[in-house]
Amino acid sequence: MMKPENLDRILGSEEELSPSSGFVACVMERVRQEAAAPAPLPFPWKRALPGMIVVGVGLVWCLVQLVRMGIAEAKTPVLITMHPATLMTPHIESAGAVAAALGVSLLSWLLARRVVGRRGLV
Amino acid sequence: MKNTASYESAGSGANADLADVDRVLAGDVNAFEGIVRRWQGPLVNMAWRYCRDRGRAEEMAQEALVRAWRGLKQWRREGSFSTWLFALAANVFRSELKRFPVVDVSIEDAPEPAARAAQEVELSLRQSEDAVRRAVLALPVRYREPVVLFYFHEMDVGAAARTMGMPEGTVKARLARARALLKKRFPHLEDQQAAKELAEKEA
Numbered sequence: 001m002m003k004p005e006n007l008d009r010i011l012g013s014e015e016e017l018s019p020s021s022g023f024v025a026c027v028m029e030r031v032r033q034e035a036a037a038p039a040p041l042p043f044p045w046k047r048a049l050p051g052m053i054v055v056g057v058g059l060v061w062c063l064v065q066l067v068r069m070g071i072a073e074a075k076t077p078v079l080i081t082m083h084p085a086t087l088m089t090p091h092i093e094s095a096g097a098v099a100a101a102l103g104v105s106l107l108s109w110l111l112a113r114r115v116v117g118r119r120g121l122v
Numbered sequence: 123m124k125n126t127a128s129y130e131s132a133g134s135g136a137n138a139d140l141a142d143v144d145r146v147l148a149g150d151v152n153a154f155e156g157i158v159r160r161w162q163g164p165l166v167n168m169a170w171r172y173c174r175d176r177g178r179a180e181e182m183a184q185e186a187l188v189r190a191w192r193g194l195k196q197w198r199r200e201g202s203f204s205t206w207l208f209a210l211a212a213n214v215f216r217s218e219l220k221r222f223p224v225v226d227v228s229i230e231d232a233p234e235p236a237a238r239a240a241q242e243v244e245l246s247l248r249q250s251e252d253a254v255r256r257a258v259l260a261l262p263v264r265y266r267e268p269v270v271l272f273y274f275h276e277m278d279v280g281a282a283a284r285t286m287g288m289p290e291g292t293v294k295a296r297l298a299r300a301r302a303l304l305k306k307r308f309p310h311l312e313d314q315q316a317a318k319e320l321a322e323k324e325a
Contacts, residue, residue, distance in 0.1 A: 007301055010251045011258065011273045019166045023180060027158045027187045034192070035151045 051111035058104050139203040154191055165211055171270045172215045173224045182218050186211035208285040224259050254308055265300035268293045
């Protein structure tokens with residue numbers, strides 16, 4: 001069996017490798033390129049914050065409305081005879097929710113474009 | 123053989139590093155060249171031990187130095203610059219080798235050279251030793267890195283542990299396991315060493 005000191009001798013006796021002559025120049029070229037590159041743009045929190053607050057409030061409002069609708073539906077007694085107007089109500093409510101969601105999406109898209117410096121809907 | 127462990131305590135080198143880091147952080151990009159010149163050798167050699175491919179070792183060392191330049195602000199100066207640099211380089215080498223592994227054979231499949239005639243003992247021994255060094259790359263990752271860094275740091279467990287960010291006890295345990303795996307894989311290496319010594323005596 002191989003002795004531990006023999007293994008140490010083998011693994012510890014590596015010959016030294018010299019870097020190639022252009023190594024320093026290559027590294028410095030990359031470093032200078034990176035130093036010369038413009039700094040990445042910071043995220044414009046000041047401009048984005050009002051929009052984010054509006055979107056957040058809108059989402060909370062939508063959630064509250066949905067919860068209220070759910071509670072109201074649970075409390076409504078089951079009607080034996082369905083009037084046509086009653087049958088239409090859930091469809092109208094769903095359409096309202098879809099319209100609200102679309103409105104919020106459009107608003108966030110417009111805000112995002114405004115934040116990056118472009119006009120909305122162009 | 124190089125003396126990487128001595129870099130950790132080299133006073134003048136450490137002072138030069140500090141001065142260069144201060145200049146770089148003050149906006150003097152060219153000051154980084156001093157750091158590159160001082161550390162190119164150790165980093166290329168360290169990378170070589172991770173991959174045993176000269177071209178790739180230089181690429182990995184280059185990447186480590188560029189990352190060091192980017193992250194110079196993050197060096198907290200609690201430990202030595204060399205410890206920070208070696209830890210960063212080890213991370214870079216580890217992730218590079220995860221992306222493109224060097225070997226995909228297990229330690230059991232690492233080849234062991236056959237015994238040679240007496241006149242070829244010297245050559246055979248060299249081949250065997252090279253096979254042992256290459257077999258390190260076939261060790262499971264958790265055992266490979268402690269071996270690479272322990273011998274890179276001239277058998278200093280503390281330095282290897284600092285570079286890996288691990289407790290010394292863990293490094294010692296993994297080293298012992300790695301040694302056991304290598305000894306099991308190369309049981310005849312001792313015989314070849316004895317044959318070489320006998321041949322030298324007879325000559």
